[in-house]
Amino acid sequence: MLLLHEFFLFTLQKLSFVLKLFDFSLRLKGFPIKEAKNHLKYIQSKDNADFKSYLETRKQAIVSYHLKHNSFYKNFAKHANPIDWNSIPVMTKQDLQQPLQNRLSEGFSKKNSHVHKTSGSSGEPFIFAKDKFCHALTWACFMSRYNWYDIDLNTSKQARFYGIPLQKKGYYKERIKDILSNRFRFSVFDLSDSQLKKNVETFKQIRFHYINGYTSAIVQFAKFLKKQNIILKVICPTLKVCIITSEMLFYDDKKLMETQFGVPVINEYGAAELGLIAFENEQSEWLINTDDLFVEILDNNNHVLPNGNEGRLVITSLYNKAHPFIRYDLGDIGTLSKNSTLKKPMLKKLVGRTNDVVILPSGKKAAGLTFYYVTKTVIEDDQNVKAFIIEQLKLNTFKISYTSDKLISEEKTIEIKQAIETYLESGLTVAFERKDKLLRTNRGKLKQFISHL
Template sequence: MFPLFNLSLQLNGFPMKEAKAELRKIVALSEKEHEIFVTNKKVEIVNFHLQNNPFYKDLAGMTTFTNWEDLPVLNKKNLQKPLLERLSKGYFPKNSYVNKTSGSGGTPFIFAKDKYCHALTWASNIYRFGWYGIDFNTSYQARFYGIPMDFMGNQKERFKDFLTNRFRFSIFDLSDEILEGFLNHFRTKKFDYINGYTSSIVLFAKFLQKKNIVLTAICPTLKVCMVTSEMLFEEDKILLEKQFGIPIVNEYGASELDLIAFQSRSVGTEGEWQINSETLFVEILDDNNQLVPNGIAGRIVITSLFNKAHPFIRYDIGDIGILDEKSTLQKPILKKLIGRTNDVAILASGKKSPGLTFYYVTKSIIEDDGNVKEFVIKQTKIDTFEIEYVSETELNLAQIKKIEEAITLYLEPNLKFSFLRKKSLERSNRGKLKQFKSML
């Protein structure tokens, strides 16, 4: 097959050969060499933006820096200014890669990367997907993603799918009739891998479970499934492995940065979430912007080491996570991704609980019999929550009582819940499912 993928990146001005060569060099560094590389890149990128980016210089309130911890921690609200006000000298939308974040954290904004930085992002993706025998030029992708509904946006995305050798399953309608259509494509197409939003892929696996079908029995070319953008729970991973018959890989990334963490396949580290330490520098900070020890939860703060067009220096991505105790600078391991900082429920007692606490509790009980396909939890008042769910049959009183007892045990008593059965759940315009939402 002609390498359309590589060619399309080259034609768009992304210097892939140089980026791949640089990534190979970084990956080959010894531990000591890597430490020097990171130190130098941090100094280089900060000084570049202090000298060439008025927006960052103003934000940092300095012209030169000596102490990393003195640098401000950026957040998405800092970046909600017109893009032209945030670009470095010599960079414009026309000579940069420009895109928009999904806004799943509630704060979307437009961002830019210089073309070399974006080429490195692709080099990083190619390198990590290659761990599982996936070649973007030749491997055929079954893509579970949203798609723009306007004509031009839709056609542009379809053309990109053609160039990148992928077939898109639009996830805005996931009724059984539509999933049956998905299944027919797997019967007739030689897909190599699945990639897309976790909740949609899990829903497809539940559909297969109901029909007692293992996907590799009808599509034997499938090698691996990569899920992204939403939490992957352990029970869901087990279900996916069983119904697809292939390894399930958990990916964590951000469009404005890069691929952040990807499950390793190396002997002795299989399944570990290896953080990208080649193009990013990741810190876990407390509420006072101080580093927390490995093994302790904190805010995930990331520096893009190569982006000269736009500063992402000590950028709070809005997620909470834990680094593994055995992490090193060269091989940081993400032990756990807990969720987004804005997905926190504030209870009547003053207690703060991550929205995922509700989700874990409810999920473990609701899914015993496979009746409930998916659900979301909304906090409407300090003591009141709505659980919206899609199911074959309505939840009975015994199930509801069990959920309420578990929530009292894990959280606190006297919380009020209402249960709303729906035909489908509301997704973002990109097809993401926000699993917990506080309306306070």
């Protein structure tokens, strides 16, 4: 006999095939998705000249709004002049580490806003708010990009590789959201061969249209498929695309996934507090979202860098009236392509977080994820290691934790240490620890490099 909540989920799933439940669920919660879609069309219809005028108007409007209606921002940006962008201060997550009520604009509360919490992948989670039109516009932007690959959030079935809360209330809340969003959730906490074999059987039974989720978990699935000599699209012909998010995507991992899935692998970059930041198009261009965001690359003195130079991603949410995210330092490091224009900026590369830095006894510094990749090229070439993370314990001490079919050979450990010394410097201590599972965040993300300094 089905429990009442299981029967409710079953009935809701049946209804989702009849109704446009995703749009309907947004409207039901007060998010004006129809108006947001219409406004998005208006933005996207502008030519280069009109877009420049539109962007300047929106930048001035959002600054003026918060200077007038938000006491937190009025105090934070005391010398800001809406028509002089250089006078607008850069804000960080540390600036926002205070109760949400202190940061909300006049007329907004937790009840009439979309309230959410960041993942804490930077080590600094916090609660934020978006007004309902802003949140609807965020979803309209996602829908617009997914349509490039013939994916409709109302009707396309998603194979979702994300974490899920284990507490009953949070678990069923996510299950309901999965049904409303027409998605089937695969566990990222169990990536054993026995579980991945079950995943394959699920793909045989369900007509999935796209894969979406954390890079590391999906890469593990691709490695399993390779070992089993399986091409996913052969057993699931309806599959169109794989969209990965939340973690770094390396070139060789992308090629592996495209080979084993038999569909394009698309890189999505976003943040909970901002929405969609960049999305890869069919020409393999990682397009910055200019519809509702303004993205800058700044140096350490908050000066705008020329395209092609590496710096901090600083982003302005052009429509969020409930909470200011104006020149907001996300904590990520990246580079815009030299071919970028105002209307069509392109993200050339995303290096990692500003706190993902290796600091060595000599004083030398290196990007943690670049260091990770150098190690990855050596550690994975024998197909034994499934996944690994690097931790810096002391200035001269690192630990590599990994999952594998068997222990890494002594010859391989010497090769890895030599690669690390070549990239970093000599005299470093590197320890290896084989584990059954690697530590993930409570949301299921895998942090590839961790500094304990």
